[in-house]
Amino acid sequence: MSSYSGDATPIFRRHHWIALVPAIALVFSPYFANRIEPRIAGMPFMLGWIVFWVIMTAVLMGIILRIDRQQNANDSDE
């Protein structure tokens, strides 16, 4: 057994591309959302946009993690 056996290598898999969506939405948020209206839960649109994508990041990264776990369980022959 190696020093990191049992730990699946995080190679880049096809479903990992999902992570690009929130990354682009957040990095380039001013180009999508640099305005006040429409307000989101009382917040200016840009702040609401960022908050929405932060929550989506958690959701999407959770989905990626879940798919990876299932695939690792299937692939595992150890």
Added chain:
Amino acid sequence: MNISFGILGLTLLVALLFCLRGVRTATTLEQWSVGGRGFGTAFVFLLLAGEIYTTFTFLGGSGWAYGKGAPAFYIISYGTVAYIMSYWLLPAIWKRGHAWKVLSQPEFFTRAYDSPLLGKIVAIVGIIALIPYLVLQLRGLGIIVSEVSEGAVSTTIAIWIGAVSTVVYVVLAGIKGSALNAALKDILVLIAVVGLGIALPYHHFGGIGPMFDKIIAAKPGFLTLPETGQSSSWFVSTVLLTALGYYMWPHTFGSLFSAKNSNAFRRNAALLPIYQLILLFVFFVGFAALLVVPGLTGADVDLSLLRIVRATYGPWVLGFVGAAGMLTALVPGSMIMMSAATMLARLFKPAPVPYTHDANSNAIPKISNNSDLTLARWLVPVVAAVAVFFTFQGGATLVSLLLMGYSMVTQLFPSMIAVLTGSRMSAAGAIAGIVVGEATVSALTVSKATLAVMLPSWPHGVTDLNVGVVALGLNLLAMFVVNAVVGGGTMQAQFVPTRSASS
């Protein structure tokens, strides 16, 4: 002596008691600085969150919302982008660090490039970048204590008390003390910030929406990015640069190796974004303060959170908020001190060959001995003393020093990625890139140059870019040019033995 100050003192005492739990196990440098590499998801989460949400978040986040408006939103964005990257970045770093049995960032670079010189350069960069970060925590601590005690305790005494307490608990307990206090801190901060972020807008304006209505009416344009200056291209370039630098801070990097396995990081990539939303409530406090306690300018915007609490609530609340704020300075402060001391110790006294191989060609660690730990412990007060010295020295230059620190650690990113992607980058290429990058950062910081000054006739989309882009560009250029001249390195070969053993 008032009530709020009593609460502050009590919290400090509890924090010191907490750290005593780590004393028994802190017998080797490995136990002291990375907890024997045995931390699970919860502890790693607390440590990462604990170092990341610092007094800058607590006081600086509300201060930015108060003083700058929409540009402050970048703080939520870059952290989240860094967490997305962390899903791939941190397991890759951890795996190599674990196989190589390294405790710190410089050792990581030394092993990766088989170059002690590169390791020394990285250590020096890290120590220089950490000092202003530590100064910032101490100054924040001074602000909190003097505000909460309503001037009864001077900033000078507060800084000394804070520095000495941090040194004591770092020296005694190491990383376990930090993890327990990170838990206490996070609970207090969560209650304080979420509570204030909701209560203050309702108390003063009847809700979040009505509060923003008032700001829009009073300061048109405050809640969108301006056309020039901190404009859209500033936002994008700053989010990208700081996200790249996020995990390059030596103390953050070092604490990664406290994880038992790399799964902790992937789970945290999904959890930390939610935690990041604490910043939203910090912003609400800053925006409320803008209308309730207007008139703070310059560095005083950092007082906005404490001022509005003081103006709205009694001493109990002020004491509680102050206690939370104090821990946001002490916990990251302790991590920074520990990291700087570990790096300094290794600089004077390099680690022995990190591993040998057993019959199956698996790496066997050579465990560090007690004298390394003794040296690192002695260096903690030295680091603290230097930081206290600079805390009393500097005035307006503090912010520029912090930005310089951030820009400096970001320069380590290209040669880190070269390691993780298994490219055959040579040590000479990595050294050239880092040295050129750091020299550019220093020159730009000292001369206070911006692209708008250097390229006056260029469009704002270009000149508003964060100047760190220039340093990173020159860094990459130097790296590839020198690498092409001297030829590829051998670092990939180093990682192959352990890797092939696993498959």
